[in-house]
Amino acid sequence: MKFADLGLSPELLKSVEKAGYTEPTPIQEQAIPPVLMMKDIIGIAQTGTGKTASFVLPMIDIMAAGRRRALMPRSLILEPTRELAAQVAENFEKYGENHDLKMALLIGGVQMGDQIKALNEGVDVLIATPGRLMDLFERGKILLNGCELLVIDEADRMLDMGFIPDIEFICSKLPEQRQTMLFSATMPPPIEKLSKQFMSNPKRIETTRAATTNKDITAFRVNVGQRQKRETLEWLLENDHVETAIVFANRKTTVRELNKSLQRRGFKSGEIHGDIDQNQRNAELQRFKDGEINILVASDVAARGLDIKGVSHVFNFDTPWHPDDYVHRIGRTGRAGAKGRAFTFVAPEDAEAIDNVEKLTENKIKVFGKDDVRVELKDPSKGDEQKPKPKRERQSREEDEEKPARKPRKRRDESEERPKRSTGRKPPREDRDDAVPAGEWNGPQPGFLGVSATK
Template sequence: MTFADLGLSEDLLKAVSDAGYTTPTDIQREAIPPVLMMKDIIGIAQTGTGKTASFVLPMIDVLASGRRRALMPRSLILAPTRELAAQVAENFEKYGKNHDLKLALLIGGVQMGDQVKALNEGVDVLIATPGRLMDLFERGKILLNGCELLVIDEADRMLDMGFIPDIEFICSKLPEARQTMLFSATMPPPIEKLAKKFLNNPKRIEVSRAATTNKDITAFKVPVESRKKRETLRWLLDHDHVETAIVFANRKTTVRELNKSLQSHGFRSGEIHGDMDQSNRLKELDRFKKGEINILVASDVAARGLDIKGVSHVFNFDTPWHPDDYVHRIGRTGRAGAKGRAFTFVAKEDAEAIDNVEKLTGAKIKVFGKEDVRVELVERPVERSEEKPKRAHKKREDDEPRDEKPARSKSTPKAKSEPRRKRDADDAPVAAGEWNGPRPGFLDISAT
């Protein structure tokens, strides 16, 4: 099946073809025809499956005819984060280039002036985060009674971020005679309740079981002591043929310190987290997309909404607190049929969190070094300098364990020729399926 079989207009098909796409994904094939028929939709699909285009493409054709009015957007797309909202806007600009449609992006972190000006001129598509939309609505800068079409994207993330009361308020201000689409990677009970309340006889499309992970992603858990996480990360970045990688941490302070640590060891890394203003976040994303940096350290603010081609690896420096976040984090790799690898660092205190992840996904995550290990994991030249820059270690406070090595006893001077793996001196033949490459210390820790 091709996009031409889905009932899209010629102008839209040309834009899709110019973007380099010919075959629709499963969610696109199932969702586009009923959206064109003006039916309500519940779409359940894992991240990276082309979900955004599944509603953007038919919306462009649906909105092709009609008249814009000041302060009254004709359609509304709600997204939980600035990055996801910006990604949706990029999709409209890319696929709607042959249509006369105006859009406005309402997100926090930027001045309201331009946003209000765009609304005054009239927009066909309003893409917004709930907080900024509520702010403008309460100021009387926007009217919602002319909205013909509503999309709630990443609904489960809306739930996690506490946006459901705002969503319910916004829906109550929209006309009852409208088309509504709700998309989510998982479907917890509060989202089911929201769908029953605001959708009219929706068509349910589920192209993968809720909370499943992409089949193109090979996922591992890495048992490691907290103080050894940074060392382990650097080892994997050097040895697992990493082209581009996103490293996720649970805390913003960890993101900042980890990025500094990687840079001090010669890696081309950058960071993105919630304390950065929007312009700086976009600059870092642009540097990552252009290849100026190949490692992006991120908090969960970026776990959804990053649609970057060619991310070869995802590293969960911290096991995510919420199991749903695991699905969305590792979904940044293995996109559009490409292969990807994901590593989750599991310290002793993460035992409950990783158990919850495995319960959600319904599958045990392989232990790195025990199953499906690349035989080509060998020493290889890397882009960064092999000489680590010397720097003075300043005492600092942080809520994460430091990866500095404990002080060496004065009575036990370091032997210059002492091999690093002396404590693992087991040179017997390795059984099939076991680790057969360079043996880092974290493999000696029991997997739980």
């Protein structure tokens, strides 16, 4: 089936074709016709399936007819995070270029002045996070009784973030006669209740079983001690053919510390989390999209909905506390038919968390082992050769040139003392190596597999 078969206008089809798309994804194929027929729908689809376009495209055609009024948006899209709201806005700008539609973006972290000005001029499409929308509503800066169409996106994430009471309040202020669309990766009981309360005979569209993972993603678990995580991550970043990667951590402090550590080690990395203001977030995301950095360290604020092409790897530096977050995190790779690899670091204390993930996905995550390594491996028993230091993106030539320059500094009278100092340092290193258990992947040194890596 082609987009032309879905009933979209010629102007909209031109925009879709310009964006490089010809065939709709399953969720788009099933959702767009009933939306154009003004039916309520519930869309259950995993991330990366083209869900956003399944409501953006028909909304553009629906909103093409009608008159704007000050303070009274004609349609409303609710998103759980600023990043998701901004990406939906980008979709409207891209696909709506041939339509005379006015859009406003209401998100926190930016000044209200321009947002209020846009509302006063009248908007066809309002994209908002619940917090900023409630703030403006309570200030009397927005009226919701002229809204003809409502989209609640990432409903299960809204539930996780505690937004359901706000959504219930917002829905109570909307006209009863309206079209409502709800999209979610999973359908827990509170979301089912919400749909029954505020939707009218919705058509249910489920393109994949809830909580399943994308078939284009090869997922691994890496059994590793808490203290070996950073070294393990660095080894994988250098040896697993990583083009671009998103590294997720459970805490904002871990995100900051890990990003600094990667930068010190010469990696081109950036960070995004809840303590960074919106302008900085946008700038960091743009640097990642433009290729200035190829590693983005993130908290779960960025886990849902970020649509960045070409992410080859996802690393769960921490096993996610909530199993649903696992699905959404690894969904940043393997998008739009591309292949991706996802690694989850599992420390001994993460046993229950990874067990919950496997129960939810109904799938055992493969332990990363010898056969999965992407570099040439050799048996260390053949020689006591020193492991070559992997090259990093920003490793300076000066470092390589400094090493031979140090040799002349050694004096003969010092040569007897220097070995004493170096031998005093070796036992801790040997202790660490001995502490690594045998078996599958257990640390950054290629010795974790009983072999060493060569480029």
